[in-house]
Amino acid sequence: MKNKKIVITGGPGTGKSSIVHKLEEQGEICLHEISRQVTLEAQKEGIDQLFLTKPLLFSEMLLEGRLNQFAEASEAASDHIFLDRGLPDVVAYMDYFKTDYPEVFNKTCENNRYDQIFILPPWKDIYQSDNERYETYEEALKISSYLYSTYKRYGYNPIEVPKLTVEERTNFILDKI
Template sequence: MSKFVILSGCSGDGKSTLLAELAKRGFAVAEDPGRRIVKQQLESAGEALPWVNMAAFAHSAIRMALQDLVDAQKRSRLTFFDRGLVDAVAALHHATGEAISSDLIAANRYHEEVFMAPPWHEIYHADPERRHGLESAIAEYERLMNIYPALGYKVRVLPKLAVGQRADYILRHLPQELLR
């Protein structure tokens, strides 16, 4: 059983806040590769930005997600990921039409259950690292809701609750042996 749990879903729906809550509770976490890449690219005037060169951005996200998995394997304990390899490969597929590499996905599996944060209009906001609107975020969410099950993952949609309650919800729905 994989100890790598994905939090995915709609942009701007509280995944990063939820990840911070899980970290506060002592769990290992891997922050969203996309947000880290955007921050790095903005600081260095790079072009691997989703609004400049989506393919370069997605390729960078794939590399970073793979490195996050390597780093998590070294810890050998439960790790929560704010997005991951599947999200990055899905972004590349959307940007370029490039086929989703089932071999790459199969060789780098996460826990079978993915926690998907749905669109949440009341908390969505753009920022310097998230420039797209809610409509784009919802379209991405819908793509991910199709891609994860097609790759053999079970999707559990997170309820729209306060962050602590969302964290409790995740922990209640994971196998106890994973939490030890």
């Protein structure tokens, strides 16, 4: 049985994690964002912001981690599974930061296809920065536009999730799958 792989994406501080947690509360299978984990592991090694210090290494680690998640999602014993960010997110961030990357990044995105993409728009009222989220709101706006264009470049038609309560946004997503 092929399951449906559903990505929830959006710029920093758009409410992705809150929605993923709400989906889990409702019994949905979700795979969590891994960039914070990669960042925290680098901080333990004494590198404050790996993405800023060694962006290609950070992105290679993210691509590998998200590819592993893609494989894990493919094996899930469920008719659908949610992923907090997808492979094209890595490329979008690299493009945003104008960092060169090898062609394998594009090939990985082209060869590992998701079934549905939900994108959360920038929302100033809920945006907050923290230890791992260093972007300003204005930077988050730009990153969001890169995410839209990158997913479209890979042939996706992202569904924009309206600015509603977490529960209403979660229900919107569930109604669309």
